[in-house]
Amino acid sequence: MGPSLCFSEVRLKSEFTAMRYAKGTFSISESRDIPLLVQIRNSRFISHRQLFEFMQLAGIEYSRESFNWRVHRLKSANYISGWKTYFASGNPVYSITRPGLVELENFGRFATVLNSKTQHLPHLSQVPHALELNSVQLELSRKNLLISWKSDVEIASNNTVSAEALEKDYDAIVDVWNDQTAARFALEYERTLKSLQQYAKVRRALEAEDKVGCILYLTSGEEICLHLANEFSGVAKRLAFATAREFREHLLDTMVMLYPGEPRVPFRSQLGGMF
Secondary structure (H helix, E strand, C coil): CCCCCCHHHHHHHHHHHHHHHCCCCCCCCCCCHHHHHHHHHHHCCEEHHHHHHHHHHCCCCCCHHHHHHHHHHHHHCCCEEEECHHHHCCCCEEEECHHHHHHHHHCCCCCCCCCCCCCCCCCHHHHHHHHHHHHHHHHHHHCCCEEEEEEHHHHHHHHHHCCCCCCCCCCEEEEEEECCEEEEEEEEEECCCCCHHHHHHHHHHHHHCCCCCEEEEEECCHHHHHHHHHHCCCCCCEEEEEEHHHHHHHHHHCEEECCCCCCCEEHHHHCCCCC
16 A cells, blocks of 8 residues: 555645536635735736745645646636736736636625726736836745735725825835844835926825835836935935845845935834834
């Protein structure tokens, strides 16, 4: 008699058995499908590789074969859309669909700014922006620095209904371990430059912000870093600027710009706890 199967092997075999014998039926797993759909919705766009790693880090998926089957199944049911691979170096990119949002709402996972009645779903122009933010989140997770990550979908949804709304819909609110102390910062990723009128509006929001102590601007290039540092010079907040590439490499030890022309400092020196 051969060796006994471990629990994960039994579970995997039972899933494929169910798939084989329940042809034509479709049921949603609250413990495994719903977290996957939530991650896709909150990311707006996400690559196949990124999604698998998020599910691994969350302890939801360990088998790539099982994960591939699950994604294929959700895509076939039109709960997620798959887009051209050139956005992510050969990886398919996924986004949530209206049927996928309906399913999330059936399980109590409603988001005010991105739901089944939302007029416009995320646009493909947002893909590079979303994939970079996913990469930053994953790097923090890999190094065991990340406590929590609230996405722009969650932030904007909360801002529409909360009496304690933030002054801005940030790209993320991030809680991290700074040595052994929990610290929080707001994260913005700037791929391209905005107009002067848009930056004037952002400046007013930053000056009025009283619920976040530190705001980190990541950019796609050094020139944008310098432009933002000049644009927001004089704002009485802890503002830091760095390229996204530098931050992914060095994380909290990234040398950030605070003011144009002044020496850079480690980002962790700007973190003042949960405010």
